Amino acid sequence: MSEGDAREEFLAEAQEIIEGLSRDLLLLDQADKEGRDEPELINEVFRGVHTLKGIAGMFGYHQLGAVTHALEDLLDDLRLGRVSLAQSVLDVLFEGVENFQRLLGEDPEGPPVDLEAYAAAIDQVQAPAPLARETLEDYALDSSVLSVLTEYEEHRLRTNIEQGVTLFRLLVRFSLATIDSSLEELKTRAKPLAEIITYLPSMGGGGGEDIDLEVLLASRASLDELREALGDQGEQLSAVERRTHAPSRLPPAPSIPAGPGAARPTSAPPAPLPPASIAPHHQTSAPAAPAALSKEPAADLLSLRSVASTVRVDIRKLDHLMNVVGELALVRSAMAGLREKLQRLTDEKILTRDLHRIGRAFERHLSELQDGILDVRMVPLGQVFDKLARIVRQVAREHEKEVQLVVTGAETEVDKLIVEELSDPLMHIIRNAIDHGIESPKMRELGGKPALGTLALNAYQKGSHVVLEIEDDGAGMSIERLIETAVRRGLMSHAEAEELTHEEVLALVFLPGFTTRSSITDISGRGVGMDVVKTNISRLGGIIDIQSEYGSGTKLTITLPVTLAIISALLVKVAGRPFAIPITAVQEAILLVPQQVRTLEGREVLSLRDTTLPLCRLNELFGLESRDPGHRSFVVVTALANRRLGLIVDELEGQQDIVIKALGPSLTDVPGFSGATDLGDERVALVLDAPGLLEELLATTEWRRVGEARLAEGPR
Amino acid sequence: MTEELTDARSSLPAALGDSVPEDATIRDVLSFTLADEIYALPLGSIHEILKTPPITHVPRAPEDVLGIISVRGRITTVLDLRRRLHLEHEPSSARARILLVDSGVELLGLLVDEVHQVHRLTPAEVELSSMVSGELADYVLGIGRPGVGRAAETGASAELLILLDPESLLKRMS
Numbered sequence: 001m002s003e004g005d006a007r008e009e010f011l012a013e014a015q016e017i018i019e020g021l022s023r024d025l026l027l028l029d030q031a032d033k034e035g036r037d038e039p040e041l042i043n044e045v046f047r048g049v050h051t052l053k054g055i056a057g058m059f060g061y062h063q064l065g066a067v068t069h070a071l072e073d074l075l076d077d078l079r080l081g082r083v084s085l086a087q088s089v090l091d092v093l094f095e096g097v098e099n100f101q102r103l104l105g106e107d108p109e110g111p112p113v114d115l116e117a118y119a120a121a122i123d124q125v126q127a128p129a130p131l132a133r134e135t136l137e138d139y140a141l142d143s144s145v146l147s148v149l150t151e152y153e154e155h156r157l158r159t160n161i162e163q164g165v166t167l168f169r170l171l172v173r174f175s176l177a178t179i180d181s182s183l184e185e186l187k188t189r190a191k192p193l194a195e196i197i198t199y200l201p202s203m204g205g206g207g208g209e210d211i212d213l214e215v216l217l218a219s220r221a222s223l224d225e226l227r228e229a230l231g232d233q234g235e236q237l238s239a240v241e242r243r244t245h246a247p248s249r250l251p252p253a254p255s256i257p258a259g260p261g262a263a264r265p266t267s268a269p270p271a272p273l274p275p276a277s278i279a280p281h282h283q284t285s286a287p288a289a290p291a292a293l294s295k296e297p298a299a300d301l302l303s304l305r306s307v308a309s310t311v312r313v314d315i316r317k318l319d320h321l322m323n324v325v326g327e328l329a330l331v332r333s334a335m336a337g338l339r340e341k342l343q344r345l346t347d348e349k350i351l352t353r354d355l356h357r358i359g360r361a362f363e364r365h366l367s368e369l370q371d372g373i374l375d376v377r378m379v380p381l382g383q384v385f386d387k388l389a390r391i392v393r394q395v396a397r398e399h400e401k402e403v404q405l406v407v408t409g410a411e412t413e414v415d416k417l418i419v420e421e422l423s424d425p426l427m428h429i430i431r432n433a434i435d436h437g438i439e440s441p442k443m444r445e446l447g448g449k450p451a452l453g454t455l456a457l458n459a460y461q462k463g464s465h466v467v468l469e470i471e472d473d474g475a476g477m478s479i480e481r482l483i484e485t486a487v488r489r490g491l492m493s494h495a496e497a498e499e500l501t502h503e504e505v506l507a508l509v510f511l512p513g514f515t516t517r518s519s520i521t522d523i524s525g526r527g528v529g530m531d532v533v534k535t536n537i538s539r540l541g542g543i544i545d546i547q548s549e550y551g552s553g554t555k556l557t558i559t560l561p562v563t564l565a566i567i568s569a570l571l572v573k574v575a576g577r578p579f580a581i582p583i584t585a586v587q588e589a590i591l592l593v594p595q596q597v598r599t600l601e602g603r604e605v606l607s608l609r610d611t612t613l614p615l616c617r618l619n620e621l622f623g624l625e626s627r628d629p630g631h632r633s634f635v636v637v638t639a640l641a642n643r644r645l646g647l648i649v650d651e652l653e654g655q656q657d658i659v660i661k662a663l664g665p666s667l668t669d670v671p672g673f674s675g676a677t678d679l680g681d682e683r684v685a686l687v688l689d690a691p692g693l694l695e696e697l698l699a700t701t702e703w704r705r706v707g708e709a710r711l712a713e714g715p716r
Numbered sequence: 717m718t719e720e721l722t723d724a725r726s727s728l729p730a731a732l733g734d735s736v737p738e739d740a741t742i743r744d745v746l747s748f749t750l751a752d753e754i755y756a757l758p759l760g761s762i763h764e765i766l767k768t769p770p771i772t773h774v775p776r777a778p779e780d781v782l783g784i785i786s787v788r789g790r791i792t793t794v795l796d797l798r799r800r801l802h803l804e805h806e807p808s809s810a811r812a813r814i815l816l817v818d819s820g821v822e823l824l825g826l827l828v829d830e831v832h833q834v835h836r837l838t839p840a841e842v843e844l845s846s847m848v849s850g851e852l853a854d855y856v857l858g859i860g861r862p863g864v865g866r867a868a869e870t871g872a873s874a875e876l877l878i879l880l881d882p883e884s885l886l887k888r889m890s
């Protein structure tokens with residue numbers, strides 16, 4: 001593995017850990033708000049940060065190392081109960097995740113990480129919580145057990161006691177050979193009802209192949225319920241008695257078959273080193289080893305196993321595979337050509353038929369291969385939603401708003417590249433929605449709305465597209481203010497603005513530089529950046545639309561193709577040159593009847609089933625020679641969301657699956673094309689960028705209106 | 717082969733500069749014709765020489781872009797070197813080739829009329845660019861005179877190679 005590969009691997013792994021952290025913190029945040037105690041989540045976060053620290057050190061990310069180190073301390077205090085969880089602590093933790101992202105270069109445009117300030121923030125929340133020492137004494141716990149508890153276990157024990165949770169003692173005998181799986185089984189059975197605080201090898205017990213364990217559990221369930229849940233492992237379960245201030249009593253250090261029975265009293269005094277407790281201490285060196293090993297590693301083994309069934313793959317490798325598939329498709333058509341030639345040249349019917357059959361099989365497997373690779377590229381939108389949930393929380397807190405995020409369709413799958421490219425635009429939209437859409441709790445109550453604002457994020461598949469809706473129940477947009485702003489900015493006259501429909505006025509927010517906020521202190525005014533959002537979405541072959549009702553909320557709808565890697569396309573010819581139009585953008589293709597073409601305000605339109613379709617002659621747009629007028633031409637009706645445009649082409653060549661390849665950096669500024677594709681026989685066809693063309697050719701609002709086909713009274 | 721190429725690429729400008737180290741005596745360049753003149757590019761900058769496939773014209777692209785081709789599945793932009801060097805336009809013949817050259821950002825194709833040969837130039841066979849003036853100066857490293865010594869002995873006239881600087885030649889594209 002080269003250094004570059006190793007670095008890639010590190011970045012990928014770090015990214016994965018950070019995403020996990022982000023998820024866990026959100027859960028923790030929720031638990032905290034609901035007043036639940038989630039020690040396992042804190043542990044999870046601690047482990048994540050710890051791992052990150054390890055790999056950061058290995059790859060020389062010293063700043064990252066420093067942040068993880070500081071956070072690790074805080075988390076350690078948190079899980080040991082030295083610091084208690086609060087929103088302020090969660091803020092620091094979330095900020096930590098942001099810092100990780102930045103330090104990894106995820107967000108190079110963000111402000112640089114101020115490590116000192118962050119360390120100070122950590123220090124501030126790290127003030128120790130008071131410890132309650134005395135509580136443990138009240139329980140009939142073996143001092144030999146207490147003395148070997150780790151700090152964490154002791155903390156969990158105290159917390160449970162403080163919360164009035166009953167303690168139970170369980171004696172089990174496990175075979176040394178299967179101790180790991182038995183423990184795992186025990187944990188699984190206990191988990192719904194109880195927390196396992198510790199397990200220690202019990203003295204005296206077992207021998208040879210077996211080991212006796214004393215397990216300390218905390219549970220709100222009754223003895224019987226817990227015993228039932230534990231099944232055959234729960235036979236020796238008993239409650240730990242509370243002492244009634246009599247001198248501490250020590251359990252008799254029973255060997256396993258001592259029988260169930262609750263808290264066996266014993267006369268042994270809680271001497272610093274009672275004779276009976278020498279044995280366990282003595283024993284810990286040996287049997288404690290498997291116990292200690294089996295704790296963490298058992299969990300690690302599980303996670304290792306689950307990881308082993310998945311692989312992380314660089315998307316470029318998949319691109320490469322896709323290219324190979326494309327090449328194979330070319331080989332296939334070459335073979336088909338050869339077969340036809342052979343058919344003409346020879347009478348060998350059987351041979352040509354076999355060849356045909358093999359060709360068909362090849363084709364079938366090839367398309368399976370193609371589907372398989374496409375499938376691998378698909379990832380659930382949930383990947384980007386998780387990041388957004390973090391933003392929602394952060395922005396809501398910054399602006400002192402109460403917002404709940406409701407997500408549906410997180411499992412909807414989209415090409416990995418699209419998911420990556422979506423995160424920025426979505427982040428922008430969400431910031432805007434909270435910043436300017438959702439009102440402050442007070443305002444909401446005055447307006448008769450619940451104080452808690454709702455931000456809904458819905459995703460679903462619709463044909464070969466994925467639709468994403470971002471909807472808030474906030475203030476909505478004022479048509480009057482939008483118009484006023486547009487006029488003030490000189491974008492149009494008052495008279496022109498009056499002509500606009502509701503939707504057209506809303507679409508003004510996508511114009512570069514448009515903002516309704518007059519205050520310059522407001523950095524994320526709605527409108528700033530919405531043009532960028534729109535550009536980014538178009539680059540993905542998508543379209544964004546806006547709906548808003550003043551007073552009741554705003555909804556943005558993004559329509560995206562499922563994949564960019566391979567698409568079905570309509571091949572056309574203009575001036576003898578082939579072009580491909582993504583089929584998802586094509587509504588229909590019809591023969592052009594020249595007599596039906598009218599001119600409307602200097603531009604050609606066609607009446608099509610009672611609607612007016614703006615036309616674009618591709619040969620003129622592209623500066624190519626035109627055919628003599630006697631020749632027939634076709635109109636390809638392209639449509640996205642509610643916009644339509646008729647592209648006039650010379651010939652229709654048919655439909656074909658194509659692999660879109662990017663044009664080189666020197667051609668990215670050329671408008672109208674989203675890439676090119678290899679058609680085989682050495683021909684390369686440009687792929688039309690349908691959203692881009694719609695945008696370009698329907699740029700003025702007048703034409704957009706015609707394109708949106710809402711004018712039923714178009715010229716006949 | 718690759719090593720030789722990278723080696724040539726990295727040290728050629730030094731070899732052609734003022735401070736030519738004594739040991740850097742021989743450098744390889746590939747010569748080709750464009751509008752009846754002979755040009756040369758450092759061999760190390762050339763990744764591949766291709767026969768010209770049909771070039772797909774890209775509407776609304778910059779003027780000196782001829783179009784795109786597919787090189788084993790990778791879409792590659794082809795530049796019109798004649799236009800870049802302000803030479804007469806002429807339809808290309810069957811001898812035309814495309815040189816694949818790395819611009820630092822991408823591999824670009826350069827259409828040339830005909831590819832000749834590889835010359836090994838000694839410092840004595842290279843004149844610096846100071847004598848070239850005009851628009852071409854930006855793109856020219858110097859003039860190569862392969863076999864200038866031998867030519868003097870035999871009385872034959874030496875070939876003139878216009879040595880192009882791939883970096884400045886392609887920079888404007890990226």
